[in-house]
Amino acid sequence: MTTNYDxxxxxxxxxxxxxxxxxxVFLKDLFSDPFVFDLPLPEFFRIRLARFIAKKRAPKVQRTYESMGFGGGSPLVEETEKQAKHLELILNGLSKEKWKVIVAMACGYPNIRESEFTNPNSNTIYLPLYPQFSRSTVLSTLSILEEKFGECPVGSGGFVPHFGMDTQFHQITANFIYEFFTNKLSRDQFLHYPEETPNCEWTDLDIVFSAHGVPMRLIHKGDRYMEEVEESVKGISDELRKFGYKGNIHITYQSKVGPAKWTEPSTIQKISELARNGKHIAVYPISFVSDHLETLEEIGEQFKELTWEAGGKSFVRIPAFGTYKPFLEFLAKRVLEADVSIDHCICEEKGGESLQHCRFKK
Known part of the structure; x- marks a missing residue:
């Protein structure tokens, strides 16, 4: 992509x-993606419906973004750019080669479909920032790149697979949660660091691991997302117990859109139940690695208000990683390994289908 870097x-x-x-534009990109807006409709009609929904939802979404106080937009791109800057320093410290780290977005800008993002290979590596595999995230990204370059990036040497199943990821996440509750994190490194504190011992809290939900239609197509979320939470929970955590763990799903059946239980349902039972509640965004609309507004405001209304004793939003150094060091090591160990189609294994130009098709 540039001659100034290796x-x-x-x-x-x-x-x-x-x-x-x-x-x-962001909503059109989002709803036009067949792996995100997956409906049993002819493609020409699905696309027209996607564009109609995007246009109709835009004013409501605009009001939500305006309420967040980030100039009418989302902080996600800027937060990802911060992660890129820190990760670049780490990679250049670990490697003899000179690295440049940039960001690309599947929806909106800077758009991954633009010409500046060139084909995946051992010198141009793509890292999707999704801990767990889903058709709507990882497979969607791979499909975009396949359409652009004529081959699936998996096995090219230029793709870093998802990381939520890694035991080191579990250890880092548990340590992050422990450091949050014991006031060992640097507040100035986070976007809107939570001010709430539990009025009980953190080891006794009910911790809700909230993942972004997906339609059950995707699960029925072979998406292993729910299994991966469960495996991630199980690994993190085991590590939290080593820090003395004794409370109850819950797995839930947020951000449901539309009337179709989505992954359950919903975070709203679970928080309502816990609050009615007078619990102390903390929520951790298990499927996000940087704070944005779903963590700041949905978790930090809507779920907090719900907790108080339903009678909960306390509510705490645990932030996403952001530029947490151990997490970025973990990613850097996976980048240096790239995907040299992949010898099969992870799309079929984790998402239920291979892409058309999969290099592992027999």
Missing amino acids: KTLILVNLGGPRTSSEIE
């Missing part, structure tokens, strides 16, 4: 509008 790492995230003027 290697380029591209951090891929879902995206978010940086300003209010980008909201409709």
Whole structure:
């Protein structure tokens, strides 16, 4: 991508509008994606419906973003750029080669479909920032790149697989949660660091691990997302017990859109239940690695208000990693290994289908 660097790492995230003027474009990209907006309809009709929904939802979404106080847009792109800057320093400290780390978004800008993002290979590596595999995230990203370059990136040497099943990820997450509750994190490194504190011992809290939900239609197609979320939480919970945590763990799903059946239990249902029973509640965003609309607004405001209304004793939002150094060091090591160990189609294994130009098809 540039002659000034030996290697380029591209951090891929879902995206978010940086300003209010980008909201409709972001929504069109989102709903036009067949792996995200998956409906049993002819493609020409699905696309028309996607564009109609994007246009109709734009004003409501705009009001939500305006209420967050980030200039009418989402902080996701800026937060991912912060992670890129820190990760670049780490990679250049670990490697003799010179690295450049940039960001690309599946929806909105900077758009992964633009010409500056070149084909995946051993010198141009793509890292999707999704801990768990889902058709709507990892498979969607791979499909975009396959359509652009004529081959699936998996096995090219230029793709870093998802990381939520890694035991080191579990250890780092548990340590992060422990450091949060024992006031060992640097507050100035986080976007809107939570001010709430539990009025009980953190080891006795009910911790809700809230993942972004997906339609059950995707699960029925072979998406292993729910299994991976459960495995991630199990590994993290085991590590938390080593820090003396004695409370109850819950897995839930948030951000449901539309009337179709989605992954359950919903975070709203679980928090309502816990609050009615007078519990002390903490929520951790298990499927996100940086704070944005779903963590700051949905978890930090809506779920907090719900807790108080239903009679909960306390509520704490645990932040996402952001630029937490142990997490970025973990990612850097996976980048240096790239995907040399992949020898089969992870799309079929984890998502239920291979892409058309899979190099592992027999």
